[in-house]
Amino acid sequence: MSVEVLLIRSRPVADQGRYLNTLRMFREHGFTARTLCWDRQRQRPKTETIEGFFVRNARVPGAFSNRSLLLWVPLWWVYEFFYLIFHPAHCYYAADLDTAVPVLIWVKFLRLFGLKPSFIFDIADFYTAKAMALPKPLYRPLNAVERLLAVQADATVIPDEARIYLLEGAQPKRLFFVPNTSYDKVKPEWEKKDNHELVLFCAGSLTPDRGVTKLIEATKGLDRVRVVFAGRAISQEQVEEFQQSPHVEYLGLIPQEEVLHRTVEADVVYSYYDPSLEINKTANSTKIFEAMMCGTAILCNSEPPSTRIVQETGCGVCLPYSDDDGLRQTIIQWRDLREITREMGRRGRKAFEEQYSWPVTAAPLAAFLHELLGH
DSSP, X not given: OOOEEEXXXXXXXXXXXXXXXXXHHHHHTTOEEEEEEEOTTOOSOSEEEETTEEEEEEOOOOOSSSTTHHHHHHHHHHHHHHHHHHSOOSEEEEESHHHHHXXXXXHHHHHHTTOOOEEEXXXXXXXXXXXXXXXXXXXXXXXXXXXXXXXXXXXXXXXXXXXXXGGTTOOOSSEEEOOSOBOOOOOTTOOOOOOXXXXXXXXXXXXXXXXXXXXXXXXXXXXXXEEEEESOOSOHHHHHHHHTOTTEEEOOSOOHHHHHHHHHHOSEEEEOOOTTSGGGTTOOOHHHHHXXXXXXXXXXXXXXXXXXXXXXXXSEEEEOTTOHHHHHHHHHHHHHOHHHHHHHHHHXXXXXXXXXXXXXXXXXXXXXXXXXXTO
């Protein structure tokens, strides 16, 4: 009989690399995996199949980062708990605190009757760092709940060793570090372009803390430099900012495959995180690993500990977030000496193949799942 794993996430899983990789890992190791997601903006169909996996999108209303979460999260938990009752699994893989509370309650209940479901807690983002709009008095109890979940789970997964301090001394039964890496998704027919301009590509979140305006200003007035953004604009004003900058191209939302194709074709991937925000202090950028996979040089800020990979492998340059002059001078140097970026891209690709692909980084977790589930 196949072992069934239910992955639960409080956002849609479509185009979310970390959890699509997790689902693929389950399948490759012989498990049957399905997914429950909270589609609080009702943008996905109620059910869909993504890369061969069944996905149920719960259309429970909700918000992302304001105080109305105090109303919507309990409503989501009620929906989730009833779903758990009617859709049993051998293993529950809960992503972040806002899915894990009902799972822990349900698993504890089943164990009272001699059943032995497993519970994996994946903390992609610690909750109070992510939901900063919540009242400050709630931070301490929410952190305590998060630590309790980490201790009670059969295993806890976090993206980077730098985040251990957020557990505040809690000792999980098993702790795994699985960064936001990827399976190799580069197609053989994709080739590096010999661009006349230096092309800097930035895809994903276009919020102010990702250095979007910083990059536009740093490249303003430079010949043979083009900046390409892809993702959902945060406002009409931001779209107008893109349109008013002749060296900027804005693609809007594009499929993940096109993101990777354009990453291959670009000269540089830009990945900045404002370190003044708590959630960015331990950022583990998917874009960095995708750039390595695609053989593209990386330009990032040096504050997040995960950027040590860029420094150690020599696949890009890390600058202090505040060093706007250094950012501009680096771009000028790379524009004029294109072989620098090509060599950095080759180093990144080599490091990805040898150390940073998902099958390599997630191998200890996969081995533990076989041990835990007796498969």
